Amino acid sequence: MAKLDTFNDPFDFRIRTLPEPNPDIQTLRVQSNEGVITKFENLTDDTYRVVVTCPEGSHKLCARAGQYGTIKVDGIQKPRSYSFAQAPERENPNEYTFFIRLVPGGELSAWLAEKNREGEQVKLSGPMGKFGLDESAKPMVCIAGGSGMSAVNALAQEVQAKGIVRDCYFFYGARTEKDLYLHDEIQALKDNWPAGAKFEYIPVLSEEPEGSAWTGPRGFVTQHMKEAYLDTGIVNADNLKAFFCGPPPMIDHGIQALQDAGLSLDDIYYDKFEDMRSPAPVIDNQMCVLCDECLMVKATENCIVEATNFKRDDDGITEFERVKPAHSSGLYYNALYIDEKECIRCYACVEACPHKAINPNYDKVPTTLRKF
Structure with a gap:
C-alpha cells in the first residue's frame, strides 16, 4: 500500500514519490x-x-x-x-x-x-478589488461615506489627471462639520477640472447640531442625492454612472434609489467597507471550476485552504484537517475552504471569482464534488 506522499503508478505499477509543489513558483496578482x-x-x-x-x-x-x-x-x-x-x-x-x-x-x-x-x-x-472607473464619459455620481473618501477621491483625481471631459457630482456623507476633510484637495480638483465639464462637491451632514453655523445639506447623503438631484432632474438615470464607497447600509440605500429611478445595476460600481463584524465568505465547491482566481488574490497565506474531515457544531465548523496539495485526491473529495479565523473580510475572493462560487450567504457546511 502506498504511503501518503507516494502513489501507485498505473502504467508500471511501481510506487513513486509524489512531486512537491515548488514554493518559488507563484502566480499571484497580489x-x-x-x-x-x-x-x-x-x-x-x-x-x-x-x-x-x-x-x-x-x-x-x-x-x-x-x-x-x-x-x-x-x-x-x-x-x-x-x-x-x-x-x-x-x-x-x-x-x-x-x-x-x-x-x-x-x-x-x-x-x-x-x-x-x-x-x-x-x-x-x-x-x-475591481472597483474603478468605467470607460465612458457619462456624468458621474460619486457617493462616499467616512474613509470611503479615499477611493472616490482617487477616482476623481484620475478623471482630472487624464483630462476626461466628464461631469462629476461628488457627494460626501459625514456626521458633523468637524468630520469633513480634504478641503484644499477638493478645491484643487474643482479648480483644475477638465474644461467643458462640471465638478460639484456636496458634503452632507447627518448629526450636525441644530443651531450650528452649518448652512449646507443635512440628513443622509443618499437621501439628499435622491431628493435634491435625482428627483429634480439635475442628474438623469438615463445618462449616468454611479460610484459608491463606504458603509454597506449607505451603499445599499443609494443603489436602491438609483435602481428605482431606472438606472441599471450594470451602471453602478461600488466598494463596500466590510470589517471583522461582517460574515466571512463561503465557497460553494459545487459551483467552483478550480480556476484558482481566488487563490491569486488572497490576503493572507491561510485564509483559503484545501481541507477535509470537517467537524462542526451548531455554531459552524469547529475543526478541519489541512490537505497538502498534490498529496490528495484534490477537490474531488476535499473542499476549498475559507477559514473564518484567518479571513480578514476583504472580500477580494468574492470579487475575483468569475463564477459567483463565493458568497457570505452560502451554506457554511463545506461541499465537495464527490462524497465518497
Missing part, C-alpha cells in the same frame, strides 16, 4: 513589499492620512484608482484592507497613501491612533 510609514497626520479627530514608502527596487503594486491593499504590522495577527487614497498619477514613486479611520474594536486602526507612527515598519500588499 504583490507584497516591506515599507515604512513616512507620513502620519490627523485629517480629523479619528481619521489619519498614512503614507507608506517602499524601498527602491521593490515590487510596483500597479494599483488602479479605486483598488485597495492590505497593511500588516508586527504584533497584530491579521492585516487590514484599506483603499488607496490617491490616483497612481498623483503618487510619488514607491509611495502609497491611505485615509484610515479609527474603528471601534479595530486592532490596526487602534494601533495607529496610539501615537505618531512615522518610522514604523509595515508590510504592504496589493492591489485587490
Whole structure:
C-alpha cells in the first residue's frame, strides 16, 4: 500500500514519490513589499492620512484608482484592507497613501491612533478589488461615506489627471462639520477640472447640531442625492454612472434609489467597507471550476485552504484537517475552504471569482464534488 506522499503508478505499477509543489513558483496578482510609514497626520479627530514608502527596487503594486491593499504590522495577527487614497498619477514613486479611520474594536486602526507612527515598519500588499472607473464619459455620481473618501477621491483625481471631459457630482456623507476633510484637495480638483465639464462637491451632514453655523445639506447623503438631484432632474438615470464607497447600509440605500429611478445595476460600481463584524465568505465547491482566481488574490497565506474531515457544531465548523496539495485526491473529495479565523473580510475572493462560487450567504457546511 502506498504511503501518503507516494502513489501507485498505473502504467508500471511501481510506487513513486509524489512531486512537491515548488514554493518559488507563484502566480499571484497580489504583490507584497516591506515599507515604512513616512507620513502620519490627523485629517480629523479619528481619521489619519498614512503614507507608506517602499524601498527602491521593490515590487510596483500597479494599483488602479479605486483598488485597495492590505497593511500588516508586527504584533497584530491579521492585516487590514484599506483603499488607496490617491490616483497612481498623483503618487510619488514607491509611495502609497491611505485615509484610515479609527474603528471601534479595530486592532490596526487602534494601533495607529496610539501615537505618531512615522518610522514604523509595515508590510504592504496589493492591489485587490475591481472597483474603478468605467470607460465612458457619462456624468458621474460619486457617493462616499467616512474613509470611503479615499477611493472616490482617487477616482476623481484620475478623471482630472487624464483630462476626461466628464461631469462629476461628488457627494460626501459625514456626521458633523468637524468630520469633513480634504478641503484644499477638493478645491484643487474643482479648480483644475477638465474644461467643458462640471465638478460639484456636496458634503452632507447627518448629526450636525441644530443651531450650528452649518448652512449646507443635512440628513443622509443618499437621501439628499435622491431628493435634491435625482428627483429634480439635475442628474438623469438615463445618462449616468454611479460610484459608491463606504458603509454597506449607505451603499445599499443609494443603489436602491438609483435602481428605482431606472438606472441599471450594470451602471453602478461600488466598494463596500466590510470589517471583522461582517460574515466571512463561503465557497460553494459545487459551483467552483478550480480556476484558482481566488487563490491569486488572497490576503493572507491561510485564509483559503484545501481541507477535509470537517467537524462542526451548531455554531459552524469547529475543526478541519489541512490537505497538502498534490498529496490528495484534490477537490474531488476535499473542499476549498475559507477559514473564518484567518479571513480578514476583504472580500477580494468574492470579487475575483468569475463564477459567483463565493458568497457570505452560502451554506457554511463545506461541499465537495464527490462524497465518497
